[in-house]
Amino acid sequence: MTRPLTPRQLFLVFSHLSLLGFGGVLPWAYRILVERRQLITPDTFRELFAYAQLFPGPTICNMAVLVGHRESGTRGGLAALAGMLAVPCVLVCSLWYLLQRFGQTPLVADALRGMSAVAAGLVVATACKLARTLPRDWRNLVCAALVVLGLALFRLPLLLLIVVMIPAALLLMRSAPATGVQQAPHGPG
Amino acid sequence: MDQDDHGAIALILLAHCSAISMMAIGGGVVALTPELERLVVYNHHWMSARSFIENYTLAQAAPGPNMLFVTLMGLQAAGVPGALAATVGIIGPPVAFLLAMLRFGSRLGSPAMALLLRRAVAPLSIGLMLATSWSLSRMAVDNWQGALLLVGTTVCMLRTRLNPLWLIAGGAGAGMAGWI
Incomplete structure (x- = not known):
């Protein structure tokens, strides 16, 4: 395949890797983009991924936009994003219709209950891994605790909470001694 | 629910x-779970x-x-x-922002400012993920067997490099066996 990829080719590559991604697309993104197609080097992948995580929004979608943009600009970014989403979206919506149809059957409902507990456990594990990367500093603990309490206990609107907490955290951190921020592992979602 | 309702709800969404x-x-979009739950389950009962x-x-x-949840x-x-x-609501603004940054220069202030921003955001995003864990766990678990499966999954993920798909398949099996 000649470089740089056209938007059409980007759409196909990202559809492919997205459809391989049962339970998370990231490992397949690495396998296809770096190992099989050799579109980007491992170092570039890591760099783009750090960038994708730094920006707000779905990390894997940001990653698609960044890789697509490198190949053919804004149109490339949008094509890669569309590839990442279009086919899986149709697929998962079809599964949803099946679920509406058969979700009440006892066997399906029982299976889903078990799977849901596992799905929640996966997120808990990701949260634990993330929390372990945080330096044990009272400022970090206070900020994280306020967010948890605000959302889980008081059911505050997220927008309000974040708009208040970001300036507050900036003020707190300005007085903190400089320590390296460790690289956070990737979570689901 | 008729089509008018669907239109109105879609606009709110x-x-x-x-x-x-x-x-x-x-933490990605999953970190928005507490807020989404608050909107669609708790406030509006959709x-x-x-x-x-x-x-x-x-x-x-699913792949x-x-x-896509x-x-x-x-x-x-x-x-x-x-x-x-x-979908458009969740993806649109971040993608537009990212593309704009790529187009019009990607440096947001000084490196020191960027580091400070990262240090300020890190504990907040961890707070979001912990609140998300709580929210999903509460929705997913309604008996001690479910709680046990959840904790078992967490321990497996922290201690081993097992592919999560096996755990999901195991959860489906345990559910079908009537254990959960």
Whole structure:
């Protein structure tokens, strides 16, 4: 395949890797983009991924936009994003219709209950891994605790909470001694 | 529920998802779960907590990005218009922001400022993920067997390098066996 990829080719590559991604697309993104197609080097992948995580929004979608943009600009970014989403979206919506149809059957409902507990456990594990990367500093603990309490206990609107907490955290951190921020592992979602 | 309702709900979803999309910092879209649950289950009763967690599980187990649970949430609340509204709302603003940054220069102030911002955001995004864990766990678990499965999954993920798909398959098996 000649470089740089056209938007059409980007759409196909990202559809492919997205459809391989049962339970998370990231490992397949690495396998296809770096190992099989050799579109980007491992170092570039890591760099783009750090960038994708730094920006707000779905990390894997940001990653698609960044890789697509490198190949053919804004149109490339949008094509890669569309590839990442279009086919899986149709697929998962079809599964949803099946679920509406058969979700009440006892066997399906029982299976889903078990799977849901596992799905929640996966997120808990990701949260634990993330929390372990945080330096044990009272400022970090206070900020994280306020967010948890605000959302889980008081059911505050997220927008309000974040708009208040970001300036507050900036003020707190300005007085903190400089320590390296460790690289956070990737979570689901 | 008729089509008018679906249109109105889709508009609310579009507005709300766009507004919170830029708050998905550090942990990805899953970190928005507490807010989405608050909107569609707690405030508006568009679906039960059970439906919410089932949609999340479906998106997690199916191929494609896990963020498609937002699409399913929209589909459940307001059919196809709802699915489109929720998806566009969650993806649109961050992607537009990213493309704008790529186009018009990607440096936001000094490196020191960027580091400070990262240090300030890190504990907040971890708070979001912990609140998300709580929210999903509460929706997913309604007996001690379920709680045991959840804790077992967490320990497995922290201690081993097992592919999560095996755990999901195991969860389905345990459910079908009537243990959960």
